[in-house]
Amino acid sequence: MRPDAARARGAAAGFAIPAGALIMLIALVVTPGSWLQGYVSEAGTAAAPWATAYRSGLILLAAGVALLGLALRPASPLLAALLGSAALLAGTSGAVPCTDRCPLPPFEPTTWSDLLHTTASILGMVALTAAMTLLACSSGYRPAMRRLAAASVALTVPLGGALGLTMLFAGRGPLGAILERILLTVAVSWLTGTALLTLLRNSVKVEPWKPPLPTRSSTGSRS
Numbered sequence: 001m002r003p004d005a006a007r008a009r010g011a012a013a014g015f016a017i018p019a020g021a022l023i024m025l026i027a028l029v030v031t032p033g034s035w036l037q038g039y040v041s042e043a044g045t046a047a048a049p050w051a052t053a054y055r056s057g058l059i060l061l062a063a064g065v066a067l068l069g070l071a072l073r074p075a076s077p078l079l080a081a082l083l084g085s086a087a088l089l090a091g092t093s094g095a096v097p098c099t100d101r102c103p104l105p106p107f108e109p110t111t112w113s114d115l116l117h118t119t120a121s122i123l124g125m126v127a128l129t130a131a132m133t134l135l136a137c138s139s140g141y142r143p144a145m146r147r148l149a150a151a152s153v154a155l156t157v158p159l160g161g162a163l164g165l166t167m168l169f170a171g172r173g174p175l176g177a178i179l180e181r182i183l184l185t186v187a188v189s190w191l192t193g194t195a196l197l198t199l200l201r202n203s204v205k206v207e208p209w210k211p212p213l214p215t216r217s218s219t220g221s222r223s
Contacts, residue, residue, distance in 0.1 A: 009071035010198025016064030017195060021188045023057030026050075037177055040184060041117065044097045051097065058094035062087045065128075065191060071198045075140025082131035089124030093117055107171035122164075128187055129156050135194070145197045152190035159183040 027050035028043040029035045044054040069083030098117040103110050135141060136149035163179040170176065 006071045006074060007199050009067045010195050013064045013068035013071060014192060014195035014199065016060050016067060017188065017191045020057045020059070020061030020064060021184075021192075023060065024054050027054035027057065036181070037174065038172060039098075039102045039177070040180055041093070041098050041102050041121065042100075044094070045100050045102065046097065047100045055094045055097060059091055061188075062090035062094065064195070065090060068191060068195050068198075071195070072135070072141075076134065076138055079131055079134050079138065082127050082134065086124045086127040086131060089120045089127060092120040093124060096120070101172075104167060104171070106168075125156075125160060125183070125187065128191075129153065129160065132156060132190060142197075142200075144200075145194060148190060148193050148197070152186055155186045156183065156190075159186065 024040070024043070027048075028040060030050055031043050031048050042048065044051050044058070048054065065083055066087035069080040069087065072083070073080035096113055096117050098114045099111055101108075102117070103114055104118060132149045132153045136146050136153055138146065159179060159182055163176060163183055166173070166176040166179060
């Protein structure tokens with residue numbers, strides 16, 4: 001991929017990701033009730049007045065994640081695959097909303113839609129965390145990009161663990177709501193920052209990736 005193509009995709013991602021997140025935030029804030037209560041996905045349920053806007057924003061954000069994966073692909077196809085998986089899972093979460101109040105086990109009866117939505121959301125965050133970790137450890141990207149990824153991983157892992165434990169042992173409540181919103185803020189900040197860093201010259205190595213050549217063993221060589 002040419003450097004200009006990578007930067008163009010990074011620029012598109014740098015627009016789509018924060019734009020999608022902003023649409024989701026507006027839909028969440030204008031929904032009746034405190035926006036610091038309940039799960040974020042409740043803004044996308046059929047009963048929510050701005051459900052279509054929220055779900056559209058999530059799909060736009062997912063498209064931005066996919067574009068970011070394409071922009072970063074030259075230095076790491078695996079990183080692009082992880083971001084592509086995260087984008088697909090986020091799109092699934094937007095296309096399949098949970099039911100009213102997003103009930104989750106073991107505290108509330110759930111539907112298959114609730115389980116699919118929640119599973120896609122959780123696996124999407126896992127794929128995103130794996131992408132952060134891989135980028136932080138990769139030599140194919142410049143130090144600023146790797147440092148941003150490392151700092152994001154350092155925040156995402158404990159926040160995600162705490163949120164998972166809260167959902168499992170406490171269920172719906174203010175603590176889970178706050179943890180979820182902080183976690184999503186970290187994720188969107190990392191995605192947006194990484195997309196903007198792709199616009200800098202030489203931020204990503206754009207030489208085509210090649211698999212390592214097999215080495216000839218001494219036993220297979222001719223005398």
